[in-house]
Amino acid sequence: MTGEVSVVDVARTAGVSLGTVSNVLNRPERVAPATRARVLAAIEELGFIRNEAARQLRAGRSRSIGLVVLDIRNPFFTDLAAGVEVSAAGAGLSVVLCNSGDDVTREDHYLSLLQEQRASGILITPTARPTSPIEEIRRRGMPLVLVDRSSDDRQCSVSVDDLIGGELAIDHLISLGHQRISFVGGPISTPQVADRLAGARRAARRGGARITVVETAGLTFGAGRLMGERIATSAARRRPTAVFCANDLLALGVLQEMTRHHLAVPGDLAIVGYDDIDFAAAAAVPLTSVRQPREDLGRTAADLLIEEVVSADTHRHRQVVFEPDLVVRESTVPA
Amino acid sequence: MTGEVSVVDVARTAGVSLGTVSNVLNRPERVAPATRARVLAAIEELGFIRNEAARQLRAGRSRSIGLVVLDIRNPFFTDLAAGVEVSAAGAGLSVVLCNSGDDVTREDHYLSLLQEQRASGILITPTARPTSPIEEIRRRGMPLVLVDRSSDDRQCSVSVDDLIGGELAIDHLISLGHQRISFVGGPISTPQVADRLAGARRAARRGGARITVVETAGLTFGAGRLMGERIATSAARRRPTAVFCANDLLALGVLQEMTRHHLAVPGDLAIVGYDDIDFAAAAAVPLTSVRQPREDLGRTAADLLIEEVVSADTHRHRQVVFEPDLVVRESTVPA
DNA sequence: GGCATATTATGAAACCTTTCACTGCCTGGG
DNA sequence: CCCAGGCAGTGAAAGGTTTCATAATATGCC
Numbered sequence: 226m227t228g229e230v231s232v233v234d235v236a237r238t239a240g241v242s243l244g245t246v247s248n249v250l251n252r253p254e255r256v257a258p259a260t261r262a263r264v265l266a267a268i269e270e271l272g273f274i275r276n277e278a279a280r281q282l283r284a285g286r287s288r289s290i291g292l293v294v295l296d297i298r299n300p301f302f303t304d305l306a307a308g309v310e311v312s313a314a315g316a317g318l319s320v321v322l323c324n325s326g327d328d329v330t331r332e333d334h335y336l337s338l339l340q341e342q343r344a345s346g347i348l349i350t351p352t353a354r355p356t357s358p359i360e361e362i363r364r365r366g367m368p369l370v371l372v373d374r375s376s377d378d379r380q381c382s383v384s385v386d387d388l389i390g391g392e393l394a395i396d397h398l399i400s401l402g403h404q405r406i407s408f409v410g411g412p413i414s415t416p417q418v419a420d421r422l423a424g425a426r427r428a429a430r431r432g433g434a435r436i437t438v439v440e441t442a443g444l445t446f447g448a449g450r451l452m453g454e455r456i457a458t459s460a461a462r463r464r465p466t467a468v469f470c471a472n473d474l475l476a477l478g479v480l481q482e483m484t485r486h487h488l489a490v491p492g493d494l495a496i497v498g499y500d501d502i503d504f505a506a507a508a509a510v511p512l513t514s515v516r517q518p519r520e521d522l523g524r525t526a527a528d529l530l531i532e533e534v535v536s537a538d539t540h541r542h543r544q545v546v547f548e549p550d551l552v553v554r555e556s557t558v559p560a
Numbered sequence: 561m562t563g564e565v566s567v568v569d570v571a572r573t574a575g576v577s578l579g580t581v582s583n584v585l586n587r588p589e590r591v592a593p594a595t596r597a598r599v600l601a602a603i604e605e606l607g608f609i610r611n612e613a614a615r616q617l618r619a620g621r622s623r624s625i626g627l628v629v630l631d632i633r634n635p636f637f638t639d640l641a642a643g644v645e646v647s648a649a650g651a652g653l654s655v656v657l658c659n660s661g662d663d664v665t666r667e668d669h670y671l672s673l674l675q676e677q678r679a680s681g682i683l684i685t686p687t688a689r690p691t692s693p694i695e696e697i698r699r700r701g702m703p704l705v706l707v708d709r710s711s712d713d714r715q716c717s718v719s720v721d722d723l724i725g726g727e728l729a730i731d732h733l734i735s736l737g738h739q740r741i742s743f744v745g746g747p748i749s750t751p752q753v754a755d756r757l758a759g760a761r762r763a764a765r766r767g768g769a770r771i772t773v774v775e776t777a778g779l780t781f782g783a784g785r786l787m788g789e790r791i792a793t794s795a796a797r798r799r800p801t802a803v804f805c806a807n808d809l810l811a812l813g814v815l816q817e818m819t820r821h822h823l824a825v826p827g828d829l830a831i832v833g834y835d836d837i838d839f840a841a842a843a844a845v846p847l848t849s850v851r852q853p854r855e856d857l858g859r860t861a862a863d864l865l866i867e868e869v870v871s872a873d874t875h876r877h878r879q880v881v882f883e884p885d886l887v888v889r890e891s892t893v894p895a
Numbered sequence: 896g897g898c899a900t901a902t903t904a905t906g907a908a909a910c911c912t913t914t915c916a917c918t919g920c921c922t923g924g925g
Numbered sequence: 926c927c928c929a930g931g932c933a934g935t936g937a938a939a940g941g942t943t944t945c946a947t948a949a950t951a952t953g954c955c
Binding site: 276304306340342343477484503510 | 607609612622639675677812819839
Binding site for chain 2: 910911912913914915
């Protein structure tokens with residue numbers, strides 16, 4: 226009753242063979258205009274809708290790519306997704322957006338799903354773990370690009386230099402006179418977090434500052450509030466004079482707790498975030514943040530993937546690394 | 561070389577018929593344990609991965625539902641999506657997240673895609689337009705639920721009472737003594753915007769206040785900044801004393817411009833937003849906002865859809881309407 | 896007018912899974 | 926010892942599309 230109309234029905238109605246219907250659909254220029262018109266009329270009349278499953282079965286792969294992100298509620302990832310979509314749409318591919326929520330089980334689930342769907346390729350910001358199904362996927366020959374994570378030369382990756390990012394943040398704080406600085410972020414096992422911390426430490430060593438690490442369970446707003454509360458309620462002389470947060474959500478959470486406890490930012494505590502999401506500039510105190518080129522990241526990743534999909538034989542893996550900027554706002558320098 | 565392993569290969573390796581392999585996959589309890597083990601071993605050995613396209617072709621429909629939202633970068637929609645995912649996962653369905661960006665062409669594109677994919681059903685926050693392909697889709701018998709938009713009894717819908725929301729906002733402002741209030745939002749053709757405005761007007765009439773409408777091109781951060789700039793730079797005596805924004809992104813944009821022009825919130829301008837996204841509380845001045853139950857909205861919508869998918873015959877369409885709350889913060893009442 | 900070539904159209908085969916009617920065998924009851 | 930019934934396993938058919946070798950027809954050239 227519903228989508229039960231097939232090419233066969235269209236062919237019968239139009240009085241042509243089913244091969245011709247297929248040609249009208251896929252290579253219209255090979256069909257005589259009159260015939261084409263007749264077929265199109267039949268399609269319209271019967272309300273024919275292509276069955277994508279049958280197409281895929283025949284083609285052996287689907288016309289979509291998977292994008293697996295760590296946290297769909299983090300604007301960083303939706304901005305990135307927007308970039309991916311632009312490139313993918315240009316290549317006639319659709320994007321299946323999957324949210325692993327930094328959960329290994331869910332990541333596994335989505336990766337299986339994408340393989341079963343014979344996705345053309347996968348873009349992934351992977352969870353941190355010793356061995357990942359990703360290697361197996363690559364061995365199977367499915368194009369895959371790591372996003373926001375660097376890689377060796379056995380696969381493509383697009384990332385931002387988090388070491389530099391960490392340095393930028395701490396150099397800035399040191400230049401403002403801060404010597405007691407906390408790094409807020411976690412889990413430390415996450416490469417992005419580890420690298421930002423490593424960069425921070427390097428800059429601190431150079432500048433003679435001391436970094437203490439406050440590890441969080443995740444990179445969320447809630448985790449930031451938790452740590453913000455802890456910082457706000459600790460004795461003033463034991464408090465750091467500045468914090469560098471591994472992302473803006475954390476920073477916003479910390480900021481909110483400072484405000485709630487009537488502590489001044491940056492007076493009592495300077496705050497530097499990471500990502501420079503749109504909300505950073507709109508925060509209670511506009512947030513100094515290490516800017517990542519979010520959309521470019523997504524666009525570039527998609528371009529690399531598409532290149533590998535389209536020309537698998539000539540494709541050479543590349544590791545693109547962007548450089549972050551520091552955007553200074555009032556959370557470190559009062560207006 | 562890659563995913564070319566089929567059930568036939570598995571059957572041959574395990575020394576059974578392909579029907580048995582299928583049984584192991586789908587009804588393992590019907591297969592003798594020894595045989596089952598042999599088949600599973602063969603699957604493992606060969607690295608067999610089910611071909612979802614073939615399954616779908618056979619089944620006639622896919623195991624996924626589509627969720628078409630107006631703006632993926634608006635946290636309102638990602639929160640909603642999170643709710644949808646919870647319910648869908650519970651029913652063994654995956655969610656295909658599509659971002660129409662409030663663009664009719666893209667909406668059409670995604671709706672075609674979902675039909676071609678024979679999605680089990682569709683959840684959609686539709687763009688505003690006189691005639692929509694939605695009616696055609698329903699006629700074809702595909703389950704569909706309107707989200708964040710009310711409907712007549714010919715289909716399910718889940719929405720929040722925007723009239724009440726508008727009233728809550730304006731009643732609050734009037735109770736604080738505001739009489740010159742601007743409504744910022746658009747396009748007015750969007751039902752949500754129109755309803756919030758209608759509610760606002762009703763409350764204004766009741767309270768003897770005057771509402772002027774500042775129509776925006778969309779419900780984005782950028783649009784908010786544009787209007788914020790305009791308000792901030794207009795003469796103080798022509799300025800409203802309060803604005804009610806059709807969503808939080810607009811409100812945050814307006815707020816940011818006020819700060820940039822050194823105008824006090826709420827002193828020079830009180831601001832009320834809508835949605836109460838997480839960032840509202842973290843804003844420069846924490847935002848008073850009309851809270852919508854975002855995740856509940858998503859969960860309920862998915863539940864209704866799933867019910868229609870699972871028991872199409874006994875299903876009765878329902879129109880669920882939630883009531884919004886007002887969350888008062890410093891953007892209207894100084895701490 | 897005849898032949899070569901270009902243009903259109905044809906339809907069988909292949910893609911991979913699931914289902915279902917069926918066979919063979921075993922067990923237990925009479 | 927026979928038979929009914931239950932359990933395992935079988936394999937052909939169906940699902941809708943695309944492709945490709947082939948056939949039929951039209952066109953152009955000498």
